[in-house]
Amino acid sequence: MRNLFICMLVVLSLTEITAQTINIRVRNLNQGKAALSYLKGENVIKVDSIASNEKGEFHYSFVKNAGHQGMYRLSFSGNRWIDFINDNEFVILSTDANNIMDSLAVVSSESNKLYYQFLKLNKQYKIKTDLLQIILSKYPKDDDYYIYTENKLVELQKKYLHFVNVISQKNPKSFIARYIKSVQLPAIDLNLPMDKQLAYLKTHILDNVDFNDDDLINSDAFTSKSIEYLTLFRNPQLPKELLEKEFMSAVDTILNKAKVNQLVYQHVTEYLIDGFKKFGFDQIIDYIVDNYVIKDDICLDEKLQNSIQRRMDQSRHFKIGAIVPDIIIPDSTGKEVNLKDIITERTLIIFYASWCPHCQELMPKINKLYKNQDKWKMKILAISIDTSRTDWLNFVQKNNFNLINVSDLKGWNGKAAQDYYLYATPTMFLINNKREIIAKPTNVGEVEKWMELELDIE
Numbered sequence: 527m528r529n530l531f532i533c534m535l536v537v538l539s540l541t542e543i544t545a546q547t548i549n550i551r552v553r554n555l556n557q558g559k560a561a562l563s564y565l566k567g568e569n570v571i572k573v574d575s576i577a578s579n580e581k582g583e584f585h586y587s588f589v590k591n592a593g594h595q596g597m598y599r600l601s602f603s604g605n606r607w608i609d610f611i612n613d614n615e616f617v618i619l620s621t622d623a624n625n626i627m628d629s630l631a632v633v634s635s636e637s638n639k640l641y642y643q644f645l646k647l648n649k650q651y652k653i654k655t656d657l658l659q660i661i662l663s664k665y666p667k668d669d670d671y672y673i674y675t676e677n678k679l680v681e682l683q684k685k686y687l688h689f690v691n692v693i694s695q696k697n698p699k700s701f702i703a704r705y706i707k708s709v710q711l712p713a714i715d716l717n718l719p720m721d722k723q724l725a726y727l728k729t730h731i732l733d734n735v736d737f738n739d740d741d742l743i744n745s746d747a748f749t750s751k752s753i754e755y756l757t758l759f760r761n762p763q764l765p766k767e768l769l770e771k772e773f774m775s776a777v778d779t780i781l782n783k784a785k786v787n788q789l790v791y792q793h794v795t796e797y798l799i800d801g802f803k804k805f806g807f808d809q810i811i812d813y814i815v816d817n818y819v820i821k822d823d824i825c826l827d828e829k830l831q832n833s834i835q836r837r838m839d840q841s842r843h844f845k846i847g848a849i850v851p852d853i854i855i856p857d858s859t860g861k862e863v864n865l866k867d868i869i870t871e872r873t874l875i876i877f878y879a880s881w882c883p884h885c886q887e888l889m890p891k892i893n894k895l896y897k898n899q900d901k902w903k904m905k906i907l908a909i910s911i912d913t914s915r916t917d918w919l920n921f922v923q924k925n926n927f928n929l930i931n932v933s934d935l936k937g938w939n940g941k942a943a944q945d946y947y948l949y950a951t952p953t954m955f956l957i958n959n960k961r962e963i964i965a966k967p968t969n970v971g972e973v974e975k976w977m978e979l980e981l982d983i984e
Contacts, residue, residue: 546593548586548617550600550608555582555623562586565597565609567749567797576600588612595701596744613637613701637702640694644706651686651711655679663720676716683713701741708735708747728758732783740789748790749797752780766969770809773802777810781818792824799830806884808950808968812841833949840947849961850875851945855909855932858919863932865907865961872904872964874973875955877943879911880921882951889952890925891970897928899977905930911951913937 548562558578563570573593576584584600593612601607606626610617618634621627632638658679665672694706712731714723735751742748759772777798784794795818802810815834818824826834844850853865853875865873876892878885889908896906910933912918922931934940938948946953956965956976967973 546588546612546614546616548588548598548610548612549583549619550610550617551581551583551620552578552602552608552626553582553620553622555602558582560584561601563599563601564594564612564744565599565746566744567746567793570599570601573598594744595741597746611635611637611641611702611705636697637700640702640706644689644694647686647689648711651682654682655711655714658682659714659720679716683716686711687713704736704739705742705745705747708739708742709750710734724758728755731755731758732779735783737784737790737794738786740787740793743789743793748784748794752794752797753801755780767809770807773807773810774813777814781814785822791822792826795819795824796827796830799826799834803833803950811837836947836949840949843947844955844963844966846963846965848963850955850957850963852961853907853909853942853945855934855940855942857930857932858922863907863930868905868907868930869959870905871959872976873957874904874906874967875909875957876906877909877911877946877948877951877953879951880917881912885952888970889921889927892973893925893927893929895970895974895977904977907932909933909942911937911940911943911948 552560555578560576560578562573562576564573565571574586576586578584595613596611597609598612599607599609602623606623608619608621608626608630610619613635615637616634617638618632619638620631620633622629630642632642658675661675662672662679665675690706690710695703697703712727712733715726718726732751732755735748736742737748756773756776759776761769761772764772780794780798781791784791795814799811799814799819802814815837819826819834820838825831850865854862857863865875874892876889878889880886892906896904906929908927908929908931910918910921910931912921912933913935915933915935918933918935934942937943942948946955954967954973955963956967956973958964965972965976967976
């Protein structure tokens with residue numbers, strides 16, 4: 527019996543040793559509950575809920591290797607949180623709820639000490655480098671202050687690179703070492719003139735990113751470097767069509783680098799599609815789908831896959847010249863409106879929603895254009911995919927829409943939305959009196975061009 531008791535103690539002690547513990551103390555936190563999540567790019571995926579003890583301490587234990595390496599987040603009320611690295615070591619953090627970042631102290635965990643040192647150093651390096659480069663761009667090279675500033679910049683770079691390549695790499699196989707190596711900011715070649723530095727960055731900014739390390743999916747490494755790279759191609763002065771071509775070139779570079787690892791490739795592709803979708807760059811999404819998703823048969827997230835499938839189906843079935851399906855849908859009085867009964871030379875079909883930001887901008891402009899038409903023989907069938915009758919009618923009345931306003935209030939599941947493979951709002955189809963698609967405008971400018979074209983013909 528005594529031997530059995532000793533064996534049980536040994537088992538319990540081994541369990542305690544192999545269980546990785548997270549201990550985060552938050553002073554002045556009124557509520558004693560928090561959500562533990564892990565990060566995957568910009569997605570925050572909940573793991574568990576944790577209650578604090580009377581000291582304001584949150585404890586959580588991972589059985590060894592049960593909690594994967596990567597970034598985690600402990601979230602509290604008031605949109606506050608603490609991010610930390612799980613690198614298979616004990617983590618003890620302490621902070622104050624009223625000023626989380628400035629008061630945060632890493633009591634135990636070398637990886638988290640490195641992580642927070644890196645965040646601070648990264649921020650300082652970015653700010654100081656930008657300021658010093660502005661000075662260098664203003665002063666002549668033979669000026670004493672130019673030489674002094676250049677030396678300061680060289681010193682700043684050496685300090686930064688020493689941390690990235692030496693201090694943080696004492697355990698090169700650790701998650702934090704691999705993370706810092708991949709997300710480090712680029713060191714500018716100071717021998718290059720200012721006008722050549724952008725081209726240098728476009729060529730070298732992704733050099734240190736290890737796209738073959740799929741552990742980094744469980745962090746913001748690939749998403750932050752992707753957006754950092756895309757930012758180099760952003761030019762507000764370019765028209766949207768040319769800007770999209772610039773971004774397509776950047777997408778090619780990112781995705782071709784990501785192809786070395788299928789998991790990373792999928793992760794980055796999903797991020798790019800979702801990001802461009804938020805900003806309304808439909809042409810870029812189509813480009814990614816055609817040249818990468820379909821071509822390489824990428825298995826996307828289910829929700830995103832459904833949206834992409836609708837996009838592909840719409841592209842396949844709604845080409846220029848195709849005859850669109852009939853639409854029978856009620857107006858605000860409940861009377862059914864039939865697309866076949868709309869007698870006009872041209873009909874613009876618009877799918878929109880009152881809650882859609884792009885629609886809120888587009889629809890009043892379309893309505894104004896419609897009201898001001900003179901000889902243009904066109905009517906507009908405005909189909910709302912709202913599910914709230916109140917929201918729909920308030921939007922129509924607020925903007926004084928003089929359109930054919932209809933909705934079945936079934937959202938994305940309405941018959942018209944399904945028949946037209948609707949995947950985004952706003953979506954427009956311009957058809958002739960034979961119900962053939964003659965254009966698929968993406969903005970009010972393209973609609974207006976068709977109006978002007980028709981006027982010229984008249």
